[in-house]
Amino acid sequence: MERIDLHIHSIYSDGSFTPEEIVYRAKKLKLKVISITDHDSISGIEEEIEAGKKLKVEIVPGVEMSTDVGNDEIHILGYYIDWKNKIFLTQLKIFQESRAKRNKKLVERLKELGMPVNYHELKKLAAKGGVVNRLHIARLMKEKGYVSSIGEAFEEWLNPGKPAYIKRMKVSPFEIIQLILDIGGIPVFAHPYLSKRDDLIADFVKAGLKGIEVYHSAHNAQAEQHYRKIAQKYHLLITGGSDCHGKNKDKILMGTVNVPATLLENLKKEKEKLKCSLLI
Numbered sequence: 001m002e003r004i005d006l007h008i009h010s011i012y013s014d015g016s017f018t019p020e021e022i023v024y025r026a027k028k029l030k031l032k033v034i035s036i037t038d039h040d041s042i043s044g045i046e047e048e049i050e051a052g053k054k055l056k057v058e059i060v061p062g063v064e065m066s067t068d069v070g071n072d073e074i075h076i077l078g079y080y081i082d083w084k085n086k087i088f089l090t091q092l093k094i095f096q097e098s099r100a101k102r103n104k105k106l107v108e109r110l111k112e113l114g115m116p117v118n119y120h121e122l123k124k125l126a127a128k129g130g131v132v133n134r135l136h137i138a139r140l141m142k143e144k145g146y147v148s149s150i151g152e153a154f155e156e157w158l159n160p161g162k163p164a165y166i167k168r169m170k171v172s173p174f175e176i177i178q179l180i181l182d183i184g185g186i187p188v189f190a191h192p193y194l195s196k197r198d199d200l201i202a203d204f205v206k207a208g209l210k211g212i213e214v215y216h217s218a219h220n221a222q223a224e225q226h227y228r229k230i231a232q233k234y235h236l237l238i239t240g241g242s243d244c245h246g247k248n249k250d251k252i253l254m255g256t257v258n259v260p261a262t263l264l265e266n267l268k269k270e271k272e273k274l275k276c277s278l279l280i
Contacts, residue, residue, distance in 0.1 A: 002261035004033040005254060006060060007077065007190070007213065007241025010048075012130035013038035013064075016246030022254070023051035023059075029255040033264055035062035035079060035241070040095045041131045042083040060267070064190060065095075065180075067173040071160055074173045074195050077213065077239070080271040081185035088183045096131055098169035103132050106158075106166045110137075113163055115146040134158050135248055150249065173200070174207045181208050186270050188239050191216045193223040198230070205234045210270055215240025215259045237266050 008022055009015035017025070019036055026034045034057060036048045045061050052059035063078045082088065107119050117140050125136040138153035147153045157164040180187040188211035189195075189204060201212070214227045215238075231238045240259035246252060 001258070002032045003030070003255075004259050004261050004264055005031050005241045005244070005257065006033070006035040006037070006062065006079065006239050006259065007064070007216070007243045008034060008036050008254065009038055009064075009243070009245045009248075010036050010044040010130075011127040012036075012041045012043040013126075014131075014133050014135035014245055014248055016248045018127075019044040019048035020051040022244075022246075023048060023055050023057050025254055026057050027055045031057065031255065032261045033058040033060060035060035037062040037064040037077055037241070039064050039066060039131055039133060040092060040099065042081075042092065043127070043130055045083050060264075065176045066168075066171065067176050068170045069173060069197065069200060072195065072197055073160075074197060074200070075190035076173055076176045076180065077188040077190045077211075078176075078180035078183075078185040079188065079211075079239070079267060080274075081180060082183040085183040088179065091179060095169070095171065099131055099133060102166050102168040103137070106134075106137060106164060109164050109166060110141070110157075113157075115141060115144070115157075115164075117141065117144065135245065139248060173204065177204065177207045177209055181274070184271075184274055186210045186237070186267060186274065188213055188237070191218055191243065192227055192230075193219050201230060201234065205236065209236065210274075211237030211239050211267070213240055214238045215257050217242050217244075217253045217257050237270055238263055239267065 010019050036044050049059050060079050061081055061083055065076045067074045107117050110117050126132045138150040141147050141153045177187040187209050190213050212231050214224055242253035242257045244253040
């Protein structure tokens, strides 16, 4: 069976591999198509496409956007996006500046809690033009011996309700779904099992959601079956990916999730439909 992976992170958000390294690994793993979906960042897309041409790995331009509903974080993937769209780039810059402000506050909070982390050290963990986020902070906390694992950093300090947590700018998933549609992209609900907000799916569909991530490294067979049924109920595209962060997590996940390449054909058909609707 030919396989694809439509959820991978590079050094431009919270992954440890460059886009070129990701494409090279994809080639070795015999993945037919991949998408680097960095958090609120499109800085790696052109590198990814160039590497894909050299190594003959098909690339789907993508992004993963962080949004909020109340205290719950919802991630929306965007596929086949026009990543050079000026309105999109302006909005992306606002999100990135908000992240940077939050990170500085988080560093100050950690200092108050007796766990000083140098902001310049933190920035070095991300690529130039990339986005620094909580996973980078967790890595630094582990390196400095404040926690024994990245998981502990989140569970004890960085997650909502924990002592070091700092709220970020609230962004509505409905706003992001529309933004992705406006730039010709396909909005997809990422790892819904982790979000545990199935109650929102009907409203997302009304807002223009086109797909749902059924295959994911955190989804067991039961979760896959559950979200496949939801996809059928709402006539949503089925997508999937490993959510690989390279060496920044306990395991390198590329190649561990069997996402059939046949799913891509429906994604491409939807891309053409959206392209035609934008021309009308």
